[in-house]
Amino acid sequence: MKDQVDLLVHSIGQLCTVPSQNGGPQRGSALGTLGLIENAAIAVHEGRVVAIGSDIELRDRFEGATTLNAEGRLVTPGLVDPHTHLIWAGDRADEFEQRVAGATYQQIMAAGGGIVRTVQATRQADLNTLVEQSKPRLAAMLAHGSTSVEVKTGYGLSTPHELALLNTAALLDSEHPVDIALTFLGAHAVPPEFNGNADGYVDLIIDEMLPAVVEWRAEHWPGTLFCDVFCETGAFNLDQTRRILEAAAGYGMALKVHVDEFESLGGARLAVELGAVSVDHIVATPDDEIDAIAASNTVAVALPSTPFGLGQTRYANARRFIDAGAALAIATDCNPGTAWNENMQFVMALSTRYLHLTPAEALAAATINAAYAIGRGDEVGSLEVGKLGDLVIWDVPAYQHLSYRFGRNLAQVVVKRGKIAFHAWWAGVVL
Ligand code: NIG
Ligand code: FE
Numbered sequence: 001m002k003d004q005v006d007l008l009v010h011s012i013g014q015l016c017t018v019p020s021q022n023g024g025p026q027r028g029s030a031l032g033t034l035g036l037i038e039n040a041a042i043a044v045h046e047g048r049v050v051a052i053g054s055d056i057e058l059r060d061r062f063e064g065a066t067t068l069n070a071e072g073r074l075v076t077p078g079l080v081d082p083h084t085h086l087i088w089a090g091d092r093a094d095e096f097e098q099r100v101a102g103a104t105y106q107q108i109m110a111a112g113g114g115i116v117r118t119v120q121a122t123r124q125a126d127l128n129t130l131v132e133q134s135k136p137r138l139a140a141m142l143a144h145g146s147t148s149v150e151v152k153t154g155y156g157l158s159t160p161h162e163l164a165l166l167n168t169a170a171l172l173d174s175e176h177p178v179d180i181a182l183t184f185l186g187a188h189a190v191p192p193e194f195n196g197n198a199d200g201y202v203d204l205i206i207d208e209m210l211p212a213v214v215e216w217r218a219e220h221w222p223g224t225l226f227c228d229v230f231c232e233t234g235a236f237n238l239d240q241t242r243r244i245l246e247a248a249a250g251y252g253m254a255l256k257v258h259v260d261e262f263e264s265l266g267g268a269r270l271a272v273e274l275g276a277v278s279v280d281h282i283v284a285t286p287d288d289e290i291d292a293i294a295a296s297n298t299v300a301v302a303l304p305s306t307p308f309g310l311g312q313t314r315y316a317n318a319r320r321f322i323d324a325g326a327a328l329a330i331a332t333d334c335n336p337g338t339a340w341n342e343n344m345q346f347v348m349a350l351s352t353r354y355l356h357l358t359p360a361e362a363l364a365a366a367t368i369n370a371a372y373a374i375g376r377g378d379e380v381g382s383l384e385v386g387k388l389g390d391l392v393i394w395d396v397p398a399y400q401h402l403s404y405r406f407g408r409n410l411a412q413v414v415v416k417r418g419k420i421a422f423h424a425w426w427a428g429v430v431l
Helices: 055-061 093-100 105-110 115-124 127-143 159-175 198-220 238-250 267-273 287-294 305-309 318-323 344-354 359-365 368-373 400-404
Strands: 003-016 036-045 048-054 062-069 074-077 079-081 146-152 179-187 225-231 254-259 278-281 299-302 328-330 391-394 411-416 419-423
Touching: 003 048, 003 055, 003 391, 036 055, 036 062, 048 055, 055 062, 074 079, 074 400, 079 344, 079 368, 093 105, 115 159, 127 146, 127 159, 127 411, 127 419, 146 411, 159 179, 159 198, 179 198, 179 238, 198 225, 198 238, 225 238, 225 267, 238 254, 238 267, 254 267, 267 278, 267 287, 287 318, 299 318, 299 368, 305 344, 318 328, 328 344, 328 359, 328 368, 344 359, 344 400, 359 368, 359 400
Parallel strands: 003 062, 003 074, 079 146, 146 179, 179 225, 225 254, 254 278, 278 299, 299 328
Antiparallel strands: 003 036, 036 048, 074 391, 391 411, 411 419
16 A cells, blocks of 8 residues: 655656755855755655655655656755845836946936835835735746745835735735745835935834834734845945844844945944844955854845846855855845846856856755745755655756756746646646
8 A cells, every 4th residue: 555645746857855954054065965866756745745765666655646747857946035025016117228328226226216216106006906016926936936935025115005015925925825934124225205314214113113013923924024124325324224123133023134235334244243044135245244154144145136137247256155154045136126037047047157156056045045044944945854845847857957048937847835836838748
């Protein structure tokens, strides 16, 4: 008698389990450890992995209620996208045209464009509209292989509008197969009504928004809630960043920080000091702060879609982070200003060219390390018995192809918690 399981994926040509390193992210020279098994199978029951092993052995042991024949293809853990600004209304295609004609992101921001333009459009949208506009982006993320996605607020910038974005995220999380990790980013920009009075807005965040968000969390969000700050010239300075993060930590929120996207204000060092889960962007991070990150548990999240989206040539010095022993992850930064990209495959393609990661390192940075960047490394990011049954059958024979090729979706079947959540109609029949 065979054991009955919900899902058996067999005839896997190459299975990458992408294991954690001593119960943590892959660091330094361990980055890119793939846990390769050839001719493999994997069994999932009640949403979790119950067995991984040789194809012959598992087919002998298990009978799947659903069986997927991978026909010799590559299988990896579901990708994890640890930094997105998923929820917004409208677009900024006109600003893209201005940038192509030579204007810089900061010039557009200083002239009243940028984030606050999207804030205006987002404030005018009701909950329904926000869900309707954001859901196709989340669906695209899933279709390209992401099974867990971090989502930030940050286009509301008033207490009721930020709460509306939190409600949108909670609704998407409950309605959609993708699991959402949630971040409050009230400190994304200074809203127009506080023009010239950033400190006044910081007071509002600390005195009104954070207490309201904490109250909302108690009722609507049992998981971790992160607090993030955009620490950058034109957004929030180091003192303001510290005030907000310390207040959030006082409420038991976990921390993430946008640092060094364009210039360094010392935000990375501050984030490490405060025990942030991640520091994100890290393009302009000085060497001594890279060393401080490497000596900490803070995950460094590189976002190569952003310089690419801005047409810039300066990318995070990822090799310096890896050589120092830091835990490096990668993410899309999906947002309407700098990087409207839902696709982590493209982030892997960029990471191999411009961050100089190997294809194996890019895959680990997009899975196990990305999972640690959202505090979920014990549940997702690798294929291990007991973890969630989140996996992708790719329409390629080996992991190198995920970075080597670009420009078309290589995901064939995406499985979330043991259930088929996406199946590419163009890529043969495996069901
Ligand atoms: O990560 N840096 C701040 N936030 C986004 C840009 C958001 C926008 O332009 O709308 C980023 O690049
Ligand atoms: Fe961002």
